[in-house]
Amino acid sequence: xxxxxxxxxxxxxxxxxxxxxxxxxxxxxxxxxxxxxxxxxxxxxxxxxxxxxxxxxxxxxxxxxxxxxxxxxxxxxxxxxxxxxxxxxxxxxxxxxxxxxxxxxxxxxxxxxxxxxxxxxxxxxxxxxxxxxxxxxxxxxxxxxxxxxxxxxxxxxxxxxxxxxxxxxxxxxxxxxxxxxxxxxxxxxxxxxxxxxxxxxxxxxxxxxxxxxxxxxxxxxxxxxxxxxxxxxxxxxxxxxxxxxxxxxxxxxxxxxxxxxxxxxxx
Amino acid sequence: xxxxxxxxxxxxxxxxxxxxxxxxxxxxxxxxxxxxxxxxxxxxxxxxxxxxxxxxxxxxxxxxxxxxxxxxxxxxxxxxxxxxxxxxxxxxxxxxxxxxxxxxxxxxxxxxxxxxxxxxxxxxxxxxxxxxxxxxxxxxxxxxxxxxxxxxxxxxxxxxxxxxxxxxxxxxxxxxxxxxxxxxxxxxxxxxxxxxxxxxxxxxxxxxxxxxxxxxxxxxxxxxxxxxxxxxxxxxxxxxxxxxxxxxxxxxxxxx
Numbered sequence: 001x002x003x004x005x006x007x008x009x010x011x012x013x014x015x016x017x018x019x020x021x022x023x024x025x026x027x028x029x030x031x032x033x034x035x036x037x038x039x040x041x042x043x044x045x046x047x048x049x050x051x052x053x054x055x056x057x058x059x060x061x062x063x064x065x066x067x068x069x070x071x072x073x074x075x076x077x078x079x080x081x082x083x084x085x086x087x088x089x090x091x092x093x094x095x096x097x098x099x100x101x102x103x104x105x106x107x108x109x110x111x112x113x114x115x116x117x118x119x120x121x122x123x124x125x126x127x128x129x130x131x132x133x134x135x136x137x138x139x140x141x142x143x144x145x146x147x148x149x150x151x152x153x154x155x156x157x158x159x160x161x162x163x164x165x166x167x168x169x170x171x172x173x174x175x176x177x178x179x180x181x182x183x184x185x186x187x188x189x190x191x192x193x194x195x196x197x198x199x200x201x202x203x204x205x206x207x208x209x210x211x212x213x214x215x216x217x218x219x220x221x222x223x224x225x226x227x228x229x230x231x232x233x234x235x236x237x238x239x240x241x242x243x244x245x246x247x248x249x250x251x252x253x254x255x256x257x258x259x260x261x262x263x264x265x266x267x
Numbered sequence: 268x269x270x271x272x273x274x275x276x277x278x279x280x281x282x283x284x285x286x287x288x289x290x291x292x293x294x295x296x297x298x299x300x301x302x303x304x305x306x307x308x309x310x311x312x313x314x315x316x317x318x319x320x321x322x323x324x325x326x327x328x329x330x331x332x333x334x335x336x337x338x339x340x341x342x343x344x345x346x347x348x349x350x351x352x353x354x355x356x357x358x359x360x361x362x363x364x365x366x367x368x369x370x371x372x373x374x375x376x377x378x379x380x381x382x383x384x385x386x387x388x389x390x391x392x393x394x395x396x397x398x399x400x401x402x403x404x405x406x407x408x409x410x411x412x413x414x415x416x417x418x419x420x421x422x423x424x425x426x427x428x429x430x431x432x433x434x435x436x437x438x439x440x441x442x443x444x445x446x447x448x449x450x451x452x453x454x455x456x457x458x459x460x461x462x463x464x465x466x467x468x469x470x471x472x473x474x475x476x477x478x479x480x481x482x483x484x485x486x487x488x489x490x491x492x493x494x495x496x497x498x499x500x501x502x503x504x505x506x507x508x509x510x511x512x513x514x515x516x517x518x519x520x521x522x523x
Binding site: 214217221224225227228231232235237238240241244245248251255 | 325332
């Protein structure tokens, strides 16, 4: 009996030592959640600034821009604090993000119509988005998830980004500054194609996660929103009205993101 | 005993019972405001059929949709994860369907369905408002007055819709709207005149304006001299705004 207990104890000790040598997966997944929020919020902040240059719902748009900018800084702070020090590539990327974020936010907090602002904002956005994407890409390798789950994580991010870009495509449909934002943000036509893409991603997510009632409900609700946006751009709905709905969609997405990670027991 | 349990639940949720009741009161008014907005949308869609180039129409529709989006977001956010979600989750589905139908002009036969979808949404919201009212009545004893003033605003849009359906060839099921709602609105205006609630008597001039506007609106419903459709549209909006202001005047900050 004593021998058996000793054996079990040694095995347990070895397992614990091995786990300690690896990264804490739970912590890394939480970090991924933060980075995903950062990436999608950068996209949203860019949209906020473009909305402001078009003077659509200016009071709401200013409030959102300021709130989003504050949250971005907070999220980068979290990333900096939580990225394991021995993951040098990630640590360096966070530093680069921080360095790019502050001047970009200073610039876009005072948006103005015209090409000068558009050039500065788009340039900063391009660099920032690339670094954020690199961070996510690098971190993903450490998560130890199967390919299908990793693809789902991409879908969760991509449908939101496509929706934001669909909206911006619509806003800038006939605007001369479109040529500045277009190549950087991958804008397409009046946004219909991007909303279609987003709808496809959500449909795939629904097929995978509809067993969980809260996720099904959240996805269904966002799917209905995306359908509405798609119809709205196709029929040339006024952006002033569209923006209110779009703002609500963002709130739903933030809640969904939290729920998605919680229900999968990742955070 | 019920109150104690409710208080304990709220404590666990990190809210004081007072705070929770205040939130529920705000939700209650959002539901009622959404009911007004849905009837306004129905009225606007009807005008879109017969007066598509009316200059006030598109801005009004945009305003009504903005209000609806705001109110629906408040309602669905409040229901999210709550005990009501299963019971009233369909509200969101009906709204999603409605807002899709709203985007393109409707043919008269499509309008009938649209109007009854608005009515369905309204009924759901009615039941939700009843449920909330039962919880709030201990703290707010005069909720019926609140509901009445929203019902008055809703009724004005319905009378406007009823006038249009009476004078245009629409489904038979829509011919009764005017007869059904005009007496109700008239009774509510009479009650407002005879026994104005404290908020309303605080602004006599606004109350007088509302009563005057109602007289003018009412007169135009049977005006034989010219077609008052556009006048009724503007009057319904003015009346609504003034009734809203009558009960929601901005508070003065100073005591002087």
